Amino acid sequence: MKYHTTNYINTFIEVPEDCPVSTSEIPPEKKIKTLANLQYEKLIQNPYQYSSDDIIFESYVIKNDISESEKFSEREKFFSRGQPCLRSSPLAKRYGFGFHHNEQGKVALYSVESGEYQKLIQNDSIKKVKAMRSKRK
Template sequence: MAHDHNYYNALIAVADDCPVSSSVVPPERAGKPTVATVQYGLLVDKPFVHKQEDVLFLTWFERQDLGEKSAEEVAGLRAEFFAKPKPCLRTSPLAKQYGWGFAFNAEGFLKLCPVESAEYRELLDDDGVKTIKAMKASR
């Protein structure tokens, strides 16, 4: 059985050393999408559409510039992608630099949650929601 890379009833909280106190839309760099801009684009208007695995793979896929691929080819690339361990969204620049938490529901689907929002504070205080801190920028 394949390893499940998803979280359930959880919040990936912003890193303790996140430089912003309210969420910021990540900028592109040199006109190219960054990990942060791709993840933001996947999630900003689509709450609870993707699981962590989808976000990780689609972020990688979009940044590869592979052109059109068939569903079979994409499935093969996805299997190859997850054949090796991957860092989870705790390493996402959205949670480390830009003030976005990731809220996961019981089915493992996620949405962005701005650090300044009432919903974010409620999730932090909810005993039924596991809080996992994003990785710090510095060790």
């Protein structure tokens, strides 16, 4: 079975031009946690500890109430077809956060107004890609 990954190596995902905020916002808490809430909590508490695949799959596990015993087989099924990567995350598109993937493919979150975000943008040794736009041009 083919494995489709969402991981990037040494890449920075920038906020798109049509992001509605100029300073990052923490996704608001709701009765049921949103995808943005789940990804934000995981990344803000654990920078460079998880890959994009880990973050996306763990969010799927929580949203779909998958048991610990089912995780391994569910992960294989989940990644047997293509999945949206963090470029489509509401954290980048709506809330103003960039994602840095290091040399090991581990991810950290950076707010658009931070000095670290600006350093990553200016670092020529890191590949840059924009998050997906919310609206067509």
